[in-house]
Amino acid sequence: MLTILWAGSGHAEETLMVGVLADNPPMVFRDADTKFVGYDVDVLQEVGRRIGKTMQFKVINWDQKTEELNGKQIDVIASGLSITEERKKIYAFTDPVVQKYTQMLIVNTASPIKARDDLGGKTVCVMEGASAGELVQDFRSASGQTAKVQTAPTMEGCLIQLTAGETDSAVMDGVTCEYYIKHNPGQFRIVPGALSKRQTAFALRLEDRALLGTFNDALKAMEADGTMKRLRERWLGDIN
Structure with a gap:
């Protein structure tokens, strides 16, 4: 299991372990140097810089993210x-x-x-532990046939299945x-029509209220000074 420790880390109490997927572009992924x-x-x-914490990134099994968080193997889910x-x-x-994911x-x-x-009657791959699984249950043809859910441990795994003809969609x-x-x-194309529109955020343990407050203070300041807008434009284009 790969972890990346960014330069400038301090003592353990100054570090937050962030559980991430390795193949979730453009949110989190690895470049040519595995960074x-x-x-x-x-x-x-940027949040870490403003609250005096170093962010250490750890690839996790998405299906085990809650156990990792509550077991204090990680402090944040991204x-x-x-x-x-x-x-x-x-x-x-x-x-x-x-705001519009x-x-x-x-x-x-x-x-x-x-x-x-x-x-209807075809297979749809979803990543293990992803919220998308509940959506597939509503896919059905005019004759009433429902779609069949197939899983993979990663998003890339679903695309591998799709390319190999092992699933019909993802x-x-x-x-x-x-x-x-x-x-x-x-190789691929998108079927027209969004299945859902949701917000995304970072998740902490329920009891970490003080840390949640510092996170939100930093995020509000980043919104106010234009940092969030700049980062959205860089990575997400015009979706937000």
């Missing part, structure tokens, strides 16, 4: 984490860092699937779909 980059990375680095009512019961969410269907370019209704974040389409020309 973590992306929108969430830049936002957290990687485009959607805010849902169920998750509010188990996490202390920071203020939103993305869509989830989309991606298929192979040559696929006959043109709309969500075409997925659900993932819209900005991630666009990233993979751009970097794999001719």
Whole structure:
């Protein structure tokens, strides 16, 4: 399991361990030098600078993120984490860092699937532990056939299944779909129509109220001075 410790880290009490996915562009991913980059990375680095903490990034099994957080193996969950009512019961969410985060269907370019209704009786891959799984249950054809959920440990794993013809479609974040389409020309396309629109934030333990307050103070200051706008424009374009 890869961890990246950024330069300038101090004592353990000055470090926050952030649990992330390794393949969630443009939120969190690795560049050619295996260094973590992306929108969430830049936002957290700036938050850390303002609150006097070093952010250490650790790749986690997304399906085990809650156990990692409550077991104090990590202190923060990042990687485009959607805010849902169920998750509010188990996490202390920071203020939103993305206001309009869509989830989309991606298929192979040559696929006959043109709309969500075409997925009745077909397979849809979702990442283990992702909130997208609940959406697939509503996919059904005019004849009433429902879609079948297939899982993979990572988003990239779903795309590998899709490329190999092992699944008919995959659900993932819209900005991630666009990233993979751009970097794999001719391979994939998005099925029209957003499946959901949600906000994303960072998640802390419910009991870490003081830390949550410092995070939100930093995020508010970053909104006020234009830092968040600059980072959104750099990584997310015009989605926010």
